[in-house]
Amino acid sequence: MNIETRLLEPTTEGLTTAADILRAGGLVGFPSETVYGLGGDARNDRAVARIYEAKGRPSFNPLIVHLADLEAVSRYAVLGDEARRVAEAFWPGPLTLVLPLRPDSGLSELVTAGLGSVAIRLPAHPVTRALLRAFDGPLAGPSANPSGKISPTWAEHVMTGLAGRIEAVVDGGACEVGVESTILACDPPVLLRPGGIPSEALEACLGVPLALGGDADKPSAPGQLLSHYAPGAPVRLEARARQGDEVWLGFGHDCAGAELNLSPSGDLVEAAAQLFHLLRAADVLAGGSRRIAVAPIPDHGLGRAINDRLRRAAAPRP
Structure with a gap:
């Protein structure tokens, strides 16, 4: 596929255009406080399949679902007491929670890679939040780079890696945090990927030390593949x-x-x-x-x- 990729400004007009593209099943690169994400409608099988195609990503690697507010989480996942405590302390922000999937969530099975859980994040970046409000739905959003390559922290990085494969990129400037979100499973708490929220802060909130988890062969959350974020050079x-x-x-x-x-x-x-x-x-x-x-x-x-x-x-x- 070779399509024209538009660079959109983070204005009302630009975000409206991006939301229209997403509703039509298209893909949009978007900024966050961590890295740029590649967004598609998380309920649309074809849109999610196109994310995998654009990135060249293994289909067994689950995707993060981005939501606008805490109230929306219960439509797609079960938020237990422990998870809610962490969510209220760190959301919106660079934290992803792996939660039990609701059977009637309406999410594409491609998002969860067939698992009974879903990875959810409420981003803090004002442009991302404005886009989520304009779209008014769950946004599947892995990092906006070819799979396994260096994650993008500027809009031009997204254009370099994915131009011709996606419809648009919203330019929100440089990402503030610069590494992906921390991923945490709850009940019991397990750190699946270190990231923008230090594990020490999570342990202080939970009152217990975090166990470490993750499987490079059968990932239960994004970012667990052994070879990942790689430049061309050794x-x-x-x-x-x-x-x-x-x-x-x-x-x-x-x-x-x-x-x-x-x-x-x-x-x-x-x-x-x-x-x-x-x-x-x-x-x-x-x-x-x-x-x-x-x-x-x-x-x-x-x-x-x-x-x-x-x-x-x-x-x-x-």
């Missing part, structure tokens, strides 16, 4: 210095000579926001013949999400 982690002609992606002030630095001051928030953008920049510098080396990242707070993405970027390619 990636070496924990690089305290450059080897040979590597492109060195630094972190902190001890990386003199690094071509790029996620945060010269060692700020994990800045590093998360810069991660995918600078991985793309490093891939360009690598030019198809050099390796990317990434400096060590502290493994706490947002550092856990950054390291999760880096480990998947460095994993053996399928």
